[in-house]
Amino acid sequence: MMGNLNTFPLSFKVKGKRIIIVGGGDEALNKVRLVSKTTGSIEIYSPVIESDFSAFDAQIFTRALTPPDLIGAALVFVAEESDAAELAKVEARRLGIPLNVVDVPGECDFYTPSIVERAPLTVAISTEGDAPVLARLVRAQIEALLAPGIGKIASLAGGLRQKVESLIHDGAARRRFYEDLVTRPEMDRQAAENLLAAHAADGSGQGIVWLIGAGPGSEDLLTLRAQRLLQQADVIVHDQLVPAAVVEMGRRDAEQICVGKARGHHSFSQAQINALIVRLAKEGKKVARLKSGDPMVFGRAGEEIAALRAAGIDYDIVPGVSAAFAAAADTATPITLRQVSTGFVIATAHGAEDADLAHWAALAQSGLTLSLYMGKAIAAETAGRLLAHGAAADLPIGIVVNAGRADHQSYAGTLGALALGAVDFVDGPAVILVGRAVAHGDWTDAASAAADQFKVA
Incomplete structure (x- = not known):
């Protein structure tokens, strides 16, 4: 009590x-x-x-x-x-x-109290003098959740109050306008006036779609902006790979729609997803389109953006931690390294043509690191095709499954061993790192791919 x-x-x-x-x-x-x-x-x-x-x-x-x-x-x-x-x-x-x-x-x-100041908005945290350090820690968390421009929006809302009351007579409709206004911290006076006119004309205003990168799965790898927008969304449209714990970071009363795509099974086609987010936004809703990793990396965001543009729907993109970067962090692998690797390539082998494999093999031979997103089923085949196009069999490889999560697992070996099917890794989203820089990571806890596992530099 x-x-x-x-x-x-x-x-x-x-x-x-x-x-x-x-x-x-x-x-x-x-x-x-x-x-x-x-x-x-x-x-x-x-x-x-x-x-x-x-x-x-x-x-x-x-x-x-x-x-x-x-x-x-x-x-x-x-x-x-x-x-x-x-x-x-x-x-x-x-x-x-x-x-x-x-x-x-x-x-x-x-x-x-400890104060979060976004004038004229203020949030005060007090422990009645008992625990000022705790108050400061809570303040830091609230600071992270409030966009820097939210105070300006509060002033805009105050300045528009009389005009809002004269144009929108229904209390619920006014509330929808203010909710729409205060969740757009970058809005200026003219944009706010345009938003008010839209709400006055149709009673709800047009919604917006946020394409949000959920990162590799751990809740604490979400960006602060992603957390803020999830709390503002009316609807969360999420992919199969986004963990439930991340989806639950949204507003408690937000509608959740899983448009799951798993290997061999698509509950929604891409065209259906496009139509869904457009329809929801046209209903005046704020839509969080939550994608695993970064929305612009193998997330088919380009098709969704095209659909939103064609429908005249506002959208914004929130980057996320892509699996390749999480895999590198999990294993302390410098995917670029002076005098070893001058760059890296992110690619997926699904549907890759021979010309793609030849290009990647040449890049790997030249010193670049490959970050290959692929399923377990085609890993050995892809490694064999890279060898056929000239990649060296002794190129170090590292595999991270469930990168960025507490249950991530790693494997280390060579491209030749992978081509022979010697790496039997667990099911889950996997990233395969290929290149000389991989040997400079920390793979001491990695399972061995074969007897020729490379030595940690």
């Missing part, structure tokens, strides 16, 4: 009012940094000024505070121990001015 709060959270008006800081050291400076984010008038009182307050718009009085100085003040912060500080406490209490004594919770009328 949760306990009751000992404090009541509120926002205190200080516009045009005086805020008194008693102290001239670092504790006083910290409070000045905090209150300088407001439009209050800051006054600092201390006979000895030790810290540099020059970066702030504040009046500095190099003397002890006197009782008349407190008359009409809105807030008082005491940030030193002195006779003047004791006088400030007594007088603030006598005059009924809210008092904060730094690092002495028992003497405080109010606490200064």
